[in-house]
Amino acid sequence: MDSKKEIKILFWIAAIFVLAYFMPLEADRFREAIMAMFDLARWYAKEHVILCLLPAFFIAGVIAVFVSQGAVMKYFGAKAKKWLAYTVASVSGTILAVCSCTILPLFSSIHKRGAGLGPAIAFLYSGPAINILAIILTARILGFEMGLARIIGAVMFAIVIGSLMSLIYRKEERAKRYEQLNFPDSTEKRPMWQTAFHFFTLVLILVSANWGKPAEGVTSGAWYWIWANKWYITSFFAILLVFSLIYILKIKWQWVVIPAVATASSALITSLPMVPVLVGITGLSLITLLDRRDPDNREWTMASWDFTKQIMPLLAIGVLIAGFLLGSTHDDTAMAGLIPNEWVSGLVGGNSLFSNFFASVVGAFMYFATLTEVPILQGLMAAGMGKGPALALLLAGPSLSLPNLLVIRGVIGTQKTIVYLVLVVIMATISGLIYGALF
Secondary structure (H helix, E strand, C coil): CCHHHHHHHHHHHHHHHHHHHCCCCCCHHHHHHHHHHHHHHHHHHHHHHHHHHHHHHHHHHHHHHHCCHHHHHHHHCCCCCHHHHHHHHHHHHHHCCCCCCCCHHHHHHHHHCCCCHHHHHHHHHHHHHCCHHHHHHHHHHHCHHHHHHHHHHHHHHHHHHHHHHHHHCHHHHHHHHCCCCCCCCCCCCCCHHHHHHHHHHHHHHHHHHCCCCCCCCCCCCHHHHHHHCHHHHHHHHHHHHHHHHHHCCCCCHHHHHHHHHHHHHHHHHCCCCHHHHHHHHHHHHHHHHCCCCCHHHHHHHHHHHHHHHHHHHHHHHHHHHHHHHHCEEECCEEECCCCCHHHHHHHHCCCCHHHHHHHHHHHHHCCCCCCCHHHHHHHHHHCCCCHHHHHHHHHHCCCCCHHHHHHHHHHHCHHHHHHHHHHHHHHHHHHHHHHHHHC
16 A cells, blocks of 8 residues: 555545635635636636637647647757747747646757757747737737737747847857757648648637727727628638638548538527637537548647647636636626735735836746636736736746746756746846836
């Protein structure tokens, strides 16, 4: 009998018993926190899962299956030009749906194969910081200016921190350039323009379907026009996806037409946009899983499913925790959580140096699964967190965590890891101060 395992089981049984025994159900704040937890979860399920998360998982699957690691390496590996390497590495996060821990294996392999420390660090930071899903959710839930600040800040962070790391350890980097890189050049299965067309078609479907409503009273302009016609625009991109599935992925046209017609029919039958989206996603999953011409098509859906299994449970946990501790605030709903607002405002309220620094340090050591930072920050801001500290936590949190730092230490050593951590905290603090002063 494994005594450690049995003790662990006993501990969890005792912990659950104590929690249930002393649960303060008679307290009004506790009951409201429970209601806030489920209210926020319901709102996320209605507003974000079907239209936003599910299409994004398929986009992540395209990167995992149709773009080879060699193709990515040649753009920001040690053989690439610096300006190209940093540019590609700093924006690579927009096409990845990974958290601070998921990015580590690719970072480790890139570093071990001889990629420059600067581009590798830029990729390590940008991967979790600015994936396309996080950008859309941040802008949609926390405000357009916060989403824009996250994009600009994350790209600048990636380039500046990567460049500083390369400068600080320039002697090691100079020696590495003389070493032979053994990573072989790889040939793509199909022309790059075809993969890019398929990828960006999915991205445009995601963006158009989630185009946010303009500010109250705005009835003209490009933003309003796109929002008013977003489902017609989304339908146009869906037609392009049909073309891509037939011409690029080589799926039988009969198989593609059937779910396409079913999707269009469901859109005519109901006014609920999530119904045709669900029908389309179901049809796409079936025709790719059943395709026998190209195993990559089945692998695409399986990779998307892997992302779903990885992210969805963590996101659900993050939403529930955020609602319980910090309350539910959306639309006209305002339900208090367990943590009093004055606690939050006392530590991260306003725009002081301490509040921004505190938010940066907490973000650097907390673990944020992909996208969980958005509902958590939503609750914190509703509880009194300043906009500056919110951005500081948003820039430091998703890309760093305690488990993340421990793994990075094993790859690049203790000293480089500490330098990386300090650079992220300092830049997040400064960015928060500037953003808080402007907004």
